Amino acid sequence: MAKRVAFFAGKESVENYFNLESNRDNIFQPHYNLSPGQHIPIVFRKDGELTIERVRWGGEAAQDTTVRAKEAVDDLSSTGMIKCVVPLSGFYVWKDDKEKGSPFFVRMLNEPLMAVAGLFDEKNGFFKMVTQPSNVLINPMSETMPLLLDQNLSGKWLDDKSESDVSELIDEAKSLFLLTDLSVLRVSEKVNDPSNNNEKLVQPIPK
Template sequence: MCGRFATTLPPDAMAQLFEAAPANDLPPVPNYNVCPTNQIHTIHTEAGARRLTSMRWGFLPHWYKATNGGPLLINARAETIAEKPAFKAACRERRCLIPVSGFYEWTKDEEGARLPWYIQPAGEGPLVFAGVWQDWERDGEAHRTCAIVTCAANDQMAAIHHRMPVILGPEVWGKWLGEEGKGAATLMTPAPEGALRFYRVDRAVNSNRASGPELTCPIE
């Protein structure tokens, strides 16, 4: 799964990288502790053009009567996304890209304490997650919402967690966004071995109120 991440790429750099027109209400960067229900940067295709927009991280199906009207859906499992009522329409019609600098995952020590790890690309550039999105409106309150698509971990990532985000390379961004016909389902696979690197970071990130670049610094 993915429950926390960092974003440091400036919006103008995102707009250039994805050839997307940026919205005016994008969340501030850098943010080293992006949490569920935060507004995040996403890229989707609308009317034949790519848009860089802000979405609420936490997918809201249309039948939720309030933002807390059901489970918080921050991830969508690749294996069942096409069948789940919450996600199946979005999987066909509303896919997005979610650029991040890195993400956090946790293991536990012998006493059960949560030990955070920071996972980032082994090479240059951001990680780009596969996402799905949904507009939600109820009683005058409206949100554009999204979830990160996850798959079984590759062997490298399995040392930390059995799930990982679906990570997309530039060569398939257009296909995931629906710009190049069908075939998006074939992209929901683990990242190649060696595509990521990870290391332990301070337990300060266990708090969703923590902030600052030190959260991503390695510890001994």
């Protein structure tokens, strides 16, 4: 699964993607090596309006960082969590899900950002990323990957009044992107150290 992510999409790109406005520029501070426990921008509905805030990734328990897609529907109905979208620039994966050795950075090829389905626990101030079984491109490194949304499906996911059932949205998302929509490139092992944070971390290393 994605244990590290990067966010360096510009303010304008995020606002245009979600059709929202924010006067808090600090929300869009780039970070190239985010781990669970750190605060990441998420988009959600507050009092009926789309808003973006930095929220802690994961709760107190280690398993609170992600939720499998098949369990997300139950979490929404039983825990009081609400749907959110996490606008990332990409995520890192390691062979056998071990955060050592050679990391790879996964990003979208033709999208301004990578929109990931999430669940937000507003009461306790944290969110989880929804995951799905990895496609054949990611599977050699990780059995699961974030549930990716496009701009249209992000809108449906965030629409409390949407007629689409959550399970239907999840099924639609699972088959949304082709393998050719994603880029998976080996990057520097410096990303293995969570304290490292610079744009060189996402640059592919020469073969």
